[in-house]
Amino acid sequence: MRVSLVDYGAGNTLSVTRALRKAGADVELTPDPDRVARADAVVLPGVGAFGDCMRKLRERGMDEACLDACRSGKPFLGVCVGLQVLFEGSEESPGVAGLGVLPGRVVRLRAKGLKVPHMGWNHLDIVREHPVLAGLDGEAFYFVHSYHPAPREERDLLGTAEYGGRFCAAAGRENLVAVQFHPEKSSRAGLRLYENFLDWARGDG
Amino acid sequence: MALCVRIIPCLDVDAGRVVKGTRFRDLRDAGDPVELAARYDAEGADEIVFYDITASHERRATSVALARRAAEEVFIPYTIGGGVRTVEDMRAMLRSGADKVSVNTAAVKNPDLISEGAERFGSQCVVLSVDVKRREDGPGWEVYLNGGRVNTGRDALEWLVEGERRGAGEYVLNSMDADGTETGYDLELISAVAEHTNLPVIASGGAGHPDHMVAAVEAGADAVLAASIFHFGEWSIAEVKAWMKKAGIPVR
Numbered sequence: 001m002r003v004s005l006v007d008y009g010a011g012n013t014l015s016v017t018r019a020l021r022k023a024g025a026d027v028e029l030t031p032d033p034d035r036v037a038r039a040d041a042v043v044l045p046g047v048g049a050f051g052d053c054m055r056k057l058r059e060r061g062m063d064e065a066c067l068d069a070c071r072s073g074k075p076f077l078g079v080c081v082g083l084q085v086l087f088e089g090s091e092e093s094p095g096v097a098g099l100g101v102l103p104g105r106v107v108r109l110r111a112k113g114l115k116v117p118h119m120g121w122n123h124l125d126i127v128r129e130h131p132v133l134a135g136l137d138g139e140a141f142y143f144v145h146s147y148h149p150a151p152r153e154e155r156d157l158l159g160t161a162e163y164g165g166r167f168c169a170a171a172g173r174e175n176l177v178a179v180q181f182h183p184e185k186s187s188r189a190g191l192r193l194y195e196n197f198l199d200w201a202r203g204d205g
Numbered sequence: 206m207a208l209c210v211r212i213i214p215c216l217d218v219d220a221g222r223v224v225k226g227t228r229f230r231d232l233r234d235a236g237d238p239v240e241l242a243a244r245y246d247a248e249g250a251d252e253i254v255f256y257d258i259t260a261s262h263e264r265r266a267t268s269v270a271l272a273r274r275a276a277e278e279v280f281i282p283y284t285i286g287g288g289v290r291t292v293e294d295m296r297a298m299l300r301s302g303a304d305k306v307s308v309n310t311a312a313v314k315n316p317d318l319i320s321e322g323a324e325r326f327g328s329q330c331v332v333l334s335v336d337v338k339r340r341e342d343g344p345g346w347e348v349y350l351n352g353g354r355v356n357t358g359r360d361a362l363e364w365l366v367e368g369e370r371r372g373a374g375e376y377v378l379n380s381m382d383a384d385g386t387e388t389g390y391d392l393e394l395i396s397a398v399a400e401h402t403n404l405p406v407i408a409s410g411g412a413g414h415p416d417h418m419v420a421a422v423e424a425g426a427d428a429v430l431a432a433s434i435f436h437f438g439e440w441s442i443a444e445v446k447a448w449m450k451k452a453g454i455p456v457r
Contacts, residue, residue: 014302018276048327114208115405117329119374120427121209121251121457140209140457142251142282144329163208185282185304187246 001202004039006066006082007031008056012184016045016079019184023194033065041201042069046081050106050147051093053081063099070101070176075201077132078178080145083171086178087149102171102178104152109145111164117146122161124169124181130158131200132177132193133170139189141181143169148180209457210449211251211428212418212442213407214435216241218271218287219258223436236436238271243278245435248442251457253279254307254377254430257287258352264288269301276302284332292321299326307332307377310350313357313364316371323372332407333373337361337394338381346394353381361394362401369402376402377430380410387413387433392424399425415440415448422454 003025007013013029020027020043027043028035036042044066046053057063070076070086078086085098090106098106109116126137141161148167151157158177159170169180177197183190216223218238242253255275257268268288275283285298286307295306295318312318312333322331336353337346346361365376378398380391390408399406405427412418412431421429434440446456 012304014276014300015280015304018302019280022280115403115427117374118208119329119405120211122207182282184280187249187281191280 001026001040001198003027003041003043003198003201004036005029006036006042006044006062008053008060008062010046010048010053010056010081012045012047012080012182015184016043019191020194023191023198025194025198031060033061036062036065036069039069039074041075041077041197042066043077043079044082044085045079046083046085048081049092050081050084050090050098051096053085054093054096054098057085067099067101070099073175075197076176077197078176079184080180080182083178083180084147084149086171086176087151090147092147101176102149102151102156102173104150104156106147106149108147109163109167114164117144118163119144121186122163122181124159124161126159126170128155128158130170130172130177132172132196133159134196136189136193136196140186141169141179141183141189142185143181145180207455209251209455210422210426211407212249212445212449212456213252213254213428213430214242214245214250214442215254215256215409215430215432217256217258217432218267221267221271224258239274239278241436242275242283245442246279246281249446249457250281250442252281252428253283255283255285255287256307257285259288265294265297268294269297272298272301272303286332286334290318292318292325295322295326295330299330305330305332305374307334309334309336312368313348313350313359316367319368319371319373323374328372328374331372331374332377333365333368333375334377334379335361335364336379336381339391349381362397365398365402369404373404375405375407375427377407377409383411384409385433386411389413389417390421390424390426390429392420395421395424395426413439415445418445419449419452419454422449
């Protein structure tokens with residue numbers, strides 16, 4: 001099984017590649033939409049601003065490749081801004097359309113009296129069971145973000161974290177799963193998430 | 206539950222080996238940096254700071270090689286400091302797997318380094334590290350450069366406020382008075398910085414017992430950095446965390 005890691009100039013591809021490999025994946029970092037189309041599973045990483053991320057995806061034809069992958073039913077994992085762009089848009093970049101495969105928008109963290117960005121280790125509370133999150137309820141993960149998704153449909157909400165209020169930290173439906181935190185920087189719990197994703201993609205999850 | 210207080214082992218690296226100076230002197234060999242970092246990751250460390258103190262113009266190359274090797278074995282965030290003088294240096298470290306770069310002397314000499322780094326890579330990548338010492342002639346702290354060898358005479362709080370304005374993402378406060386003493390962090394310094402600024406504060410210098418870490422957090426630190434207490438096996442990360450948890454501090 002071959003996993004394509006979408007390379008569109010995002011910064012954290014090295015650490016995601018290493019973590020996926022550590023978890024046992026045959027992973028290929030690729031800037032080529034055709035390779036993404038032929039992969040068995042796709043991981044979309046992301047750091048930086050929503051608008052910048054969408055622009056880079058479009059410049060490389062990766063927006064269409066990701067949309068096709070999402071619609072094809074193959075297992076698809078979005079990480080951090082790679083989660084955010086699956087939604088329709090973001091307060092961070094008004095006027096820029098996201099991929100829109102998950103209904104809802106990305107909004108600024110409103111954590112009264114707390115520092116934003118929300119940076120550091122925080123606990124994931126699972127709201128709806130999902131094979132990719134198996135065994136991870138209550139585990140701490142590493143977050144770095146100032147925005148978070150607000151899924152419009154409750155059934156897409158998989159997990160939350162608490163930071164001056166509850167926010168969506170994991171979302172998904174059907175073949176899509178996406179997390180706001182960085183599993184590749186979350187030690188054992190993060191590697192477990194990638195292992196779960198690979199098992200799920202193989203059909204063992 | 207709320208955000209966890211971060212426990213951060215700091216590895217001073219000279220020509221590829223971990224060393225620890227006390228009061229910035231007396232180096233003792235403590236092993237391979239990546240092996241040690243991977244061990245700390247397994248034991249529950251929340252982040253790692255590698256501080257490259259290699260004294261040569263090769264330093265950027267050694268820092269990049271270190272960042273790249275760490276990417277293979279370390280699955281928690283790590284910061285590289287020491288060899289960062291230009292935005293190009295920052296890019297090289299970040300591309301090699303580092304999550305953050307820490308700037309110190311170079312930022313004081315050229316404060317645009319902070320602004321440009323924050324603009325290009327995001328504030329969360331830019332850690333402003335500062336070596337400070339209490340003023341001898343009055344209240345407050347002064348900023349030192351070059352590993353504590355040069356006194357700028359500049360007020361530390363004023364510099365940190367400027368760093369925040371320029372887009373730094375967090376501070377590492379190295380107390381030269383406390384460093385290596387293992388008698389506790391400079392709590393007044395931590396409180397003063399937490400009061401006058403809005404960025405996360407990482408306390409550094411002086412940790413010898415988990416109670417010191419509890420005190421630092423109570424004084425306003427968001428994270429605590431330590432070296433000798435971990436490197437020489439006085440306390441494990443797990444023991445420190447258990448101790449802090451008992452004191453009511455949220456840890457992972």
